Amino acid sequence: MHKLYLSLLALLMGWPGFGILVAQPPANDDVCNAIALLVDGTVNNFDNFGSTVQPGEDGTINPPAGNGAGNYAWYETGITNSVWFTFVAPPSGALSIDLCNGGVGTDFDTQVAVYEVGNCNDFNTFTFLGANDDITGDCPGPGDPYASILDITCLTPGNTYYILVDGWVSLPTSADSVGNFGISLNPVPGSALAIDFAQLDPICDGAGGGAAAALVTGGGFPYTYSWSNGSSDSAISDVGPGTYIVTVTDFCDSVLVDSVTLLPSAGTDPLAARAGDDILLCQGSSVELSGMAEGGSARRGRTGFIVSGTAGLGHFKLREPVSTITGIGPVSAPAIYGADFAFGVLFGISDAADQLVAIDTASGSVTVVGPAGKTAGHTWTGLAFDETTGTMYGVSTDVTTSQLYTIDIATGAATPTVTVDLVLPIWLAIDNNGLFYSMDIATDRLYTLDPSTGLATEIGPVGFNANFAQDADFDPETNELYLMSYGTGFSNSVVRLADVTTGYCFALGEVPGGGNVGAFAISGNNVEAYSYTWSPALALSNPFVPNPVASPPVTATYFLTVVDECGAIAMDTLVVNVNEPGTLSLTAVPFNDSTGSVGSATASLSGGSAPFSYLWSNGDTSATTEVSEPGMYVVTVTDAAGCEVTDSIMVDDITAIDPLVAAGIGRMEVFPNPAGDFVKVRLDMVQPVAAQLMLFDAQGRAIEARTLPTSQTATETFDLKRLPAGVYLLKVATPQGHVLTRISHR
Numbered sequence: 001m002h003k004l005y006l007s008l009l010a011l012l013m014g015w016p017g018f019g020i021l022v023a024q025p026p027a028n029d030d031v032c033n034a035i036a037l038l039v040d041g042t043v044n045n046f047d048n049f050g051s052t053v054q055p056g057e058d059g060t061i062n063p064p065a066g067n068g069a070g071n072y073a074w075y076e077t078g079i080t081n082s083v084w085f086t087f088v089a090p091p092s093g094a095l096s097i098d099l100c101n102g103g104v105g106t107d108f109d110t111q112v113a114v115y116e117v118g119n120c121n122d123f124n125t126f127t128f129l130g131a132n133d134d135i136t137g138d139c140p141g142p143g144d145p146y147a148s149i150l151d152i153t154c155l156t157p158g159n160t161y162y163i164l165v166d167g168w169v170s171l172p173t174s175a176d177s178v179g180n181f182g183i184s185l186n187p188v189p190g191s192a193l194a195i196d197f198a199q200l201d202p203i204c205d206g207a208g209g210g211a212a213a214a215l216v217t218g219g220g221f222p223y224t225y226s227w228s229n230g231s232s233d234s235a236i237s238d239v240g241p242g243t244y245i246v247t248v249t250d251f252c253d254s255v256l257v258d259s260v261t262l263l264p265s266a267g268t269d270p271l272a273a274r275a276g277d278d279i280l281l282c283q284g285s286s287v288e289l290s291g292m293a294e295g296g297s298a299r300r301g302r303t304g305f306i307v308s309g310t311a312g313l314g315h316f317k318l319r320e321p322v323s324t325i326t327g328i329g330p331v332s333a334p335a336i337y338g339a340d341f342a343f344g345v346l347f348g349i350s351d352a353a354d355q356l357v358a359i360d361t362a363s364g365s366v367t368v369v370g371p372a373g374k375t376a377g378h379t380w381t382g383l384a385f386d387e388t389t390g391t392m393y394g395v396s397t398d399v400t401t402s403q404l405y406t407i408d409i410a411t412g413a414a415t416p417t418v419t420v421d422l423v424l425p426i427w428l429a430i431d432n433n434g435l436f437y438s439m440d441i442a443t444d445r446l447y448t449l450d451p452s453t454g455l456a457t458e459i460g461p462v463g464f465n466a467n468f469a470q471d472a473d474f475d476p477e478t479n480e481l482y483l484m485s486y487g488t489g490f491s492n493s494v495v496r497l498a499d500v501t502t503g504y505c506f507a508l509g510e511v512p513g514g515g516n517v518g519a520f521a522i523s524g525n526n527v528e529a530y531s532y533t534w535s536p537a538l539a540l541s542n543p544f545v546p547n548p549v550a551s552p553p554v555t556a557t558y559f560l561t562v563v564d565e566c567g568a569i570a571m572d573t574l575v576v577n578v579n580e581p582g583t584l585s586l587t588a589v590p591f592n593d594s595t596g597s598v599g600s601a602t603a604s605l606s607g608g609s610a611p612f613s614y615l616w617s618n619g620d621t622s623a624t625t626e627v628s629e630p631g632m633y634v635v636t637v638t639d640a641a642g643c644e645v646t647d648s649i650m651v652d653d654i655t656a657i658d659p660l661v662a663a664g665i666g667r668m669e670v671f672p673n674p675a676g677d678f679v680k681v682r683l684d685m686v687q688p689v690a691a692q693l694m695l696f697d698a699q700g701r702a703i704e705a706r707t708l709p710t711s712q713t714a715t716e717t718f719d720l721k722r723l724p725a726g727v728y729l730l731k732v733a734t735p736q737g738h739v740l741t742r743i744s745h746r
Helices: 008-012
Strands: 044-047 083-088 095-098 110-117 126-132 149-152 160-167 180-187 194-200 210-217 224-227 235-239 242-249 255-262 272-274 279-282 292-294 303-308 312-317 326-329 336-342 345-350 355-359 366-371 379-386 391-397 402-407 414-420 425-430 436-440 445-449 456-461 471-474 481-485 494-498 505-510 517-522 531-535 556-563 569-579 583-589 600-606 613-616 624-626 631-638 644-651 665-671 678-696 702-719 726-734 737-745
Touching: 110 149, 126 149, 160 180, 194 255, 210 242, 210 255, 235 242, 235 505, 272 556, 303 336, 303 481, 336 391, 336 471, 345 379, 345 517, 391 414, 391 425, 425 445, 481 517, 583 631, 583 644, 600 631, 600 644, 631 737, 644 726, 644 737, 665 726, 665 737, 678 737
Parallel strands: 272 569, 279 569, 336 379, 336 517, 379 425, 425 471, 471 517
Antiparallel strands: 044 180, 083 160, 095 149, 095 180, 110 126, 110 160, 194 210, 210 235, 224 242, 242 255, 272 292, 303 312, 303 517, 312 326, 336 345, 345 355, 355 366, 379 391, 391 402, 402 414, 425 436, 436 445, 445 456, 471 481, 481 494, 494 505, 531 556, 556 569, 583 600, 600 624, 613 631, 631 644, 665 678, 678 702, 678 726, 726 737
């Protein structure tokens, strides 16, 4: 019961000093007694206790019903306790009628309206010009948060206009529509009608997905819009490439025409597939194909992860229709109000527990990193990782002051750095270049932040009435700013894409069943830009990757088909020519000291694909090698297809004494030769000596070695089953010398 209304209860109870008090109507209860105010910014204090409604006032001049937050409507349209003022329009024809005044002087929920009046005694001569119930965002300070601010334009300079101040009534019998209020009239410089555009270029030529918003300033609010595609909203959406014309008419009937051109963001270069050059391949070998694509539209398939109390952890694809959220699992940490990836790990900041947590993107399970330690009385509102410095940052607020922190991802500890120059920074995002961004839901505007000073620089209004549950992140591939937003008119969070040059945020789709999403982060995993298909799939490791390994047994032609995200198709072909290895023939010229001829060996390959390369065991790389001493020489010949053939040949010295005699061996037998699974070596020495047997492959690698005791005869058997077919070299060494012989293993 208000103190200025009846104190009948006190009288009936016999309380001394009390009687019936009746608030007298103020003088300006009558519209013809309106109090004149100056448009000079001075705050004038009044009240509407005891005010009434004149006959015909309620029902004749009521403002229209609406959301009450703009400049043209009230939440409830009944007039109950009105008082009146007048003012003379300033030279600009525009002013702001402020009952908030920074939260000073107004202690009840006000409503305000402005009229042009012909006769103050006849409400039928009143012309409604504008109204406001509540400002966008609460009125700050100790006063009533629902005080009004009305921006009015298109007035005739020098003319007198009337102001109605009333209170919002919650119930028919309530007294909350009266109280004290401060009112100031502030001149607003006039400005010409102007249009700026926020735009979202469509990805594909000939398809939708684009959007544009006309950001109108100056002139007189409200504005009406007429687009060349028939839309009458301030923004157009799901449109293709092209030029769109908008005609804007303001409240003053001023008209401005402008246009915006949307281009396909995929670029103008046509899609091209590159299968690579034709390949020569040796039969039985493998080769990695080198497919690639150029031009067209690179697929944007990065994954956005959300955390909400309703849906838990889920994910979806960016820039694709937000028709479904793939649920992963519940998240046990309470009230996660910010998230981001760092070094491949999804981190979240739990406000209720005041902890940094790591979230498993496969299951939603949570690992507590450690306590964060926010400022007392604050709420965590954002978490962001700076890729350029490798630093995690967080932001918190108590709706009076806001704080930026660095956060140790090893311990969770938060270290305060600077005070942020925003009232309610609801999220924090850092782009690929290390620039900091935030949105203040007290003003519904996008800002850049200086992390060294906390200074916020306004970019512009975001274009929607934002509420508490918000988060945002930059796409690591495209550096585009995505918002997971929640605001008036939506029951679930809405995915938006921000124009960071104007602040405007385009709605891409509502998250079905997502509720209020408190945390959102975009995975930094690489995503293949195009889809690839190789055909036929014959002998391919994976026909759906750009670089499969091919092992065709015969010559094959492969077709590469590439598709970009706009559905454009390009093809190219590649032939893998499969060759059989050639046949290697070797000849040798022996040493002859009597004639002075030098020993040599020559390799000749029949078949295969030229050119050929040679590598002898002495390091020579020509077809013929001159050798410095007698012995066994091994050569590997490689053709253009990569086929390798290896063989060896003995270069003798026909002037030298018999090598068996020189080594003290009277007789040596190696049989059978060519050999199958086994080969035997029988030795008859000139006199008893110790000997060593060594077996080498064609490349000169030691296979086996045996030492024989001192004896005049010896027989040894070598097991060849485990060895591949080919040419092997047996060396028999004694104290007097050594002898070499070839063994052919089938």
